[in-house]
Amino acid sequence: MESTKDKMAAGLLGIFLGSLGIHKFYLGYKKEAVIMLVVTLATCGIGGSVMGIIGLIEGIMYLTKSDEEFQEIYVQGYKGWF
Numbered sequence: 001m002e003s004t005k006d007k008m009a010a011g012l013l014g015i016f017l018g019s020l021g022i023h024k025f026y027l028g029y030k031k032e033a034v035i036m037l038v039v040t041l042a043t044c045g046i047g048g049s050v051m052g053i054i055g056l057i058e059g060i061m062y063l064t065k066s067d068e069e070f071q072e073i074y075v076q077g078y079k080g081w082f
Contacts, residue, residue, distance in 0.1 A: 011063035018055010019048040
């Protein structure tokens, strides 16, 4: 059975909680999510601004894709970054 993820949920998680990598955890990208979380926490939030910008960009990218395109690229294709 193929997994499907909601692009709206992934996009909003990326926009609002992107610095913690929550959108990556939601999509199943554990390695990328842990990297984002560790960078944010290890730098006491300073690196979180960079991770937040990455999350914002990815969230917007998720929301601008069609549902089919989102599933193909980010769920089935496993594109971890941008």
